[in-house]
Amino acid sequence: MPDQIPSPAPRSATDLFSDPLDSHPMWFKPSLFLSPDFDSESYIAELRTFVPFDTLRSELQAHLSSLNHELIDLINRDYADFVNLSTKLVDVDSAVLRMRAPLLELRDKIQGFRGAVEGSLTSLKNGLSQRAEAAAAREVLELLLDTFHVVSKVEKLIKELPSVSSDWSNGDVNSMQKSNALSSQHVENGTTNLRETQSMLLERIASEMNRLNFYIAHAQNLPFIQNIEKRIQSASQLLNASLGHCFVDGLEHRDVNAIYNCLRAYAAVDNNGNAEEIFRTTIVAPFIQNVIPHGSSGGVVAASGDELENDYLQIKKHVKNDFKFLLEVASAENSGLHVFDFLANSILKEVLEAIQKGKPGAFSPGRPKEFLKNYKASLDFLAYIEGYCPTSAAVARFRAAPSYVEFMKQWNVGVYFSLRFQEIAGALDSALTAPGLVLVQNSDSGEEYSLNLTLKQSVTLLDSLRSCWNEEVLVLSCSDKFLRLSLQLLSRYSNWLSSGLAARKKGSAGSNPGCEWALSAAPDDFVYVIHDINCLGKEISGAYLDHVLRVLSSCSTEVLDLVKQSILHCGKSLDDLLPLVISTIKEALVQKSVEDLRQLKGITATYRMTNKPLPVRHSPYVAGVLRPLKTFLDGEQATKYLTNDARNSLLLGAATDITIRYYELAADLVSVARKTESSLQRIRQGAQRRAGASSDVLDHNVSDTDKICMQLFLDIQEYGRNLAVLGVEAADIDAYRSLWQCVAPADRQDEIKF
Structure with a gap:
C-alpha cells in the first residue's frame, strides 16, 4: 500500500476564533x-x-x-x-453465456411477435383503405343521386309553370280573363294572384337551381354530369326566360310582392346583371329616351342642344315617380337584396348611354363654359342619386361601380390650361408610345424650323415646347403652369430615352410601355437619337430659352433666374444621355462581332488529333470580326450625323470591348488545349512504361497546342492589321497586349509587330 498523504493537522481545540479550514465566504456556495x-x-x-x-x-x-x-x-x-x-471478476465468460441463451430466445419471440403485428397492421391498413374507397364511392353516388333528383325536381317544377300561368307569360292574360267573362276587378285580382304565385314558384325553382349548381361544382368532371348537362342547360334557359317574363310583368304593374320574389330568385341563381339589365331596358330606357332622344335621326338631337341641366331635372322626376318603387324594394332592411345595384347598373348606365348617343357634345371640353355647366349639373345629379343609397357602404359601392367610373371618365375636368395640357402633352405622349422610331422628311418638320431634326418624336417635342409659349396659347396668369408643363415635356422625353435604353440593356420592356422602340432599333437608328439630342440641347439652351425669357420679361430678376436654371437643367439632362446612347450602339456592335469570334472554337477541332502541318494563314473568321463596326462607321447615318468626338469615342470603345472578348475566348481556348495536351502526354508516358519502352524518348514533333497557338497568333496579327485600317493602334489596347503574350511564340513575345 503506498504511503498515504498526511492529512492536515487537526485544529486545536482552543482555536476558537480563527476560521475553520473548510469554511467559505457567504457568497461562495x-x-x-x-x-x-x-x-x-x-x-x-x-x-x-x-x-x-x-x-x-x-x-x-x-x-x-x-x-x-x-x-x-x-x-x-x-x-x-x-x-x-x-x-473477484472470475468466470465472467460463463456467466455471459448463461445469460445469452434466454436473451436470444426472448429476441426470437419478439421478432415473431413483431412479424405477426406487422401482418395484422398491413391487413388493417388494407381494410381501412378499402373502407375509405367505398366511402368515397358512396359519397359520389349519393351526390349523383341528389343531382339527378334535383334535376328531375327542377324539370317537374318548370313543367308546372304553363299550367299555372297558361298564356300569361306571353302577355295574353287579360284576353284570357275577358274570354271567361269576368269583371275587370276580378281580372286584375286574378292576374295579381297568378303573378305572385308564378313568382313564388320561380323563386322555388331558383333555389333548387342554386342547389343543383352546388352539386355540379363538386362533380362536374364525372360522366353522369356530362350526360345530363343538356338537361341542366335547358332547365336553366327556361328558368331565365320565365323569370324574365315574370319580372317584366311585375315591373309594369308595380307588383311589389312579385318583384320581391323575382329578385330573390335572381339572387339565388347569382344572375343580378340580368335583373338590372331588364329594369334598365324595360322601365328606365323609355323614360330616358323621351328626355334625351338618341334615335337614328340627328335633326331632333341637334335642335335640343347639348345642355344637360333641364334634362337632369326631368330625370330626377322620373327617378322619384317611376324608379323609386324598385329602389325601395331592393334597399329594404333585411331583404337580402343588397347585391343589386340598380342605381349604377340601370339608371346611371342608361343616362350615360343616352348622353353619349344623344348629346355627345356635352362631354366635349371644346367649349369650356358649356362644359363646366354640364359638369356641375352632372355632379348635382350624382349627389341626388346617392341620396337613394341607404348606407355609406352603399354610397361607396355606388361610386366604385363600373358605370359610375365610366361616367366620371367622360368629364375631362379643368379649365383652359387642362385643355391645352391634354392637347400638348397628348401629342407628345402619342408620339412617344409608337412602337418604333419614326423618321421624318425635311418637309415634314416645316420651314420654320432651323433645326434638321430626324425623328418624329423629337419634332413633336419641339412643337410641344414652342406651343407652350406661343402667343395663341399662353396665358400669363398661368405661366407657372405652362413652365411646369414645358419641364414635364422635357422630362418625359428624357425618361422615354432612358427607359428605352435601360429596357434594351435588360433585354425586355417589362411592365414599362413605350420602350419597344429601343428593343427593335438598329445601331444606325441610335445615330438619329444622338443627332437629335445634340440639336435639341443647343436649341433649348439657346433660342428657346431666349424666347421664354422675353415672354416673361415682366417678371422679377429672381424669377427669371429660376426659370433659366430650370430650363438649362432639363437641357443638361438630355446631354447626359449621350454617353448611354453611344454605349448602347457599342454594345450592339460588340455583340455582332462576338458572334464571329465564337468561330475560333473550331480551331481546336481542326488541329486536335490530326496531322495537319503548322498553319501559315489566318482564319477566315478574322475578316468578319470588325466588319459590323466598319460597316456602321462607313454607313450614311454615321457619316452624316455623327460628330468626330462621338465617332472616335465609339470606335475606340467598341474596338477595346471586342478585343477584350477576343482575349477571353482565346485565353480560355489555349488553357483548355494545354490542359488536354498535358493529360494526353501523361497517358502516352504511362502506355510507354507499361510497354517497356524507354521513357527518355521524346516526341520532337510539334504539338497540337503549338499549332493552335500559332493559328491564333496569325489570327490576331490579321486582327491588328484590321484595327489599324480603322485607325486604332492595337498595341495601345491592354487586352490586345495580353492576347499577344498569350499566343505569341517565345521569340515574338517582346515586340508587337504585324
Whole structure:
C-alpha cells in the first residue's frame, strides 16, 4: 500500500476564533457546482459584479485543493477493496453465456411477435383503405343521386309553370280573363294572384337551381354530369326566360310582392346583371329616351342642344315617380337584396348611354363654359342619386361601380390650361408610345424650323415646347403652369430615352410601355437619337430659352433666374444621355462581332488529333470580326450625323470591348488545349512504361497546342492589321497586349509587330 498523504493537522481545540479550514465566504456556495444546469461562465460573470477577480480565483483554487485532499482520503480509506476488485471478476465468460441463451430466445419471440403485428397492421391498413374507397364511392353516388333528383325536381317544377300561368307569360292574360267573362276587378285580382304565385314558384325553382349548381361544382368532371348537362342547360334557359317574363310583368304593374320574389330568385341563381339589365331596358330606357332622344335621326338631337341641366331635372322626376318603387324594394332592411345595384347598373348606365348617343357634345371640353355647366349639373345629379343609397357602404359601392367610373371618365375636368395640357402633352405622349422610331422628311418638320431634326418624336417635342409659349396659347396668369408643363415635356422625353435604353440593356420592356422602340432599333437608328439630342440641347439652351425669357420679361430678376436654371437643367439632362446612347450602339456592335469570334472554337477541332502541318494563314473568321463596326462607321447615318468626338469615342470603345472578348475566348481556348495536351502526354508516358519502352524518348514533333497557338497568333496579327485600317493602334489596347503574350511564340513575345 503506498504511503498515504498526511492529512492536515487537526485544529486545536482552543482555536476558537480563527476560521475553520473548510469554511467559505457567504457568497461562495460549492453546492451550486453539482446543479445539472450549472454554467461556469454565467456563474463567474455574476460573482464578478461584487467580488474581485483575484479573490474569486483564490477561493476557487482553495476549493480545488480541498477537493483533491478529499479524493485522496477516499482512495486511502477503501484501497483494499479497490485492489481486490480484480480478483473477484472470475468466470465472467460463463456467466455471459448463461445469460445469452434466454436473451436470444426472448429476441426470437419478439421478432415473431413483431412479424405477426406487422401482418395484422398491413391487413388493417388494407381494410381501412378499402373502407375509405367505398366511402368515397358512396359519397359520389349519393351526390349523383341528389343531382339527378334535383334535376328531375327542377324539370317537374318548370313543367308546372304553363299550367299555372297558361298564356300569361306571353302577355295574353287579360284576353284570357275577358274570354271567361269576368269583371275587370276580378281580372286584375286574378292576374295579381297568378303573378305572385308564378313568382313564388320561380323563386322555388331558383333555389333548387342554386342547389343543383352546388352539386355540379363538386362533380362536374364525372360522366353522369356530362350526360345530363343538356338537361341542366335547358332547365336553366327556361328558368331565365320565365323569370324574365315574370319580372317584366311585375315591373309594369308595380307588383311589389312579385318583384320581391323575382329578385330573390335572381339572387339565388347569382344572375343580378340580368335583373338590372331588364329594369334598365324595360322601365328606365323609355323614360330616358323621351328626355334625351338618341334615335337614328340627328335633326331632333341637334335642335335640343347639348345642355344637360333641364334634362337632369326631368330625370330626377322620373327617378322619384317611376324608379323609386324598385329602389325601395331592393334597399329594404333585411331583404337580402343588397347585391343589386340598380342605381349604377340601370339608371346611371342608361343616362350615360343616352348622353353619349344623344348629346355627345356635352362631354366635349371644346367649349369650356358649356362644359363646366354640364359638369356641375352632372355632379348635382350624382349627389341626388346617392341620396337613394341607404348606407355609406352603399354610397361607396355606388361610386366604385363600373358605370359610375365610366361616367366620371367622360368629364375631362379643368379649365383652359387642362385643355391645352391634354392637347400638348397628348401629342407628345402619342408620339412617344409608337412602337418604333419614326423618321421624318425635311418637309415634314416645316420651314420654320432651323433645326434638321430626324425623328418624329423629337419634332413633336419641339412643337410641344414652342406651343407652350406661343402667343395663341399662353396665358400669363398661368405661366407657372405652362413652365411646369414645358419641364414635364422635357422630362418625359428624357425618361422615354432612358427607359428605352435601360429596357434594351435588360433585354425586355417589362411592365414599362413605350420602350419597344429601343428593343427593335438598329445601331444606325441610335445615330438619329444622338443627332437629335445634340440639336435639341443647343436649341433649348439657346433660342428657346431666349424666347421664354422675353415672354416673361415682366417678371422679377429672381424669377427669371429660376426659370433659366430650370430650363438649362432639363437641357443638361438630355446631354447626359449621350454617353448611354453611344454605349448602347457599342454594345450592339460588340455583340455582332462576338458572334464571329465564337468561330475560333473550331480551331481546336481542326488541329486536335490530326496531322495537319503548322498553319501559315489566318482564319477566315478574322475578316468578319470588325466588319459590323466598319460597316456602321462607313454607313450614311454615321457619316452624316455623327460628330468626330462621338465617332472616335465609339470606335475606340467598341474596338477595346471586342478585343477584350477576343482575349477571353482565346485565353480560355489555349488553357483548355494545354490542359488536354498535358493529360494526353501523361497517358502516352504511362502506355510507354507499361510497354517497356524507354521513357527518355521524346516526341520532337510539334504539338497540337503549338499549332493552335500559332493559328491564333496569325489570327490576331490579321486582327491588328484590321484595327489599324480603322485607325486604332492595337498595341495601345491592354487586352490586345495580353492576347499577344498569350499566343505569341517565345521569340515574338517582346515586340508587337504585324
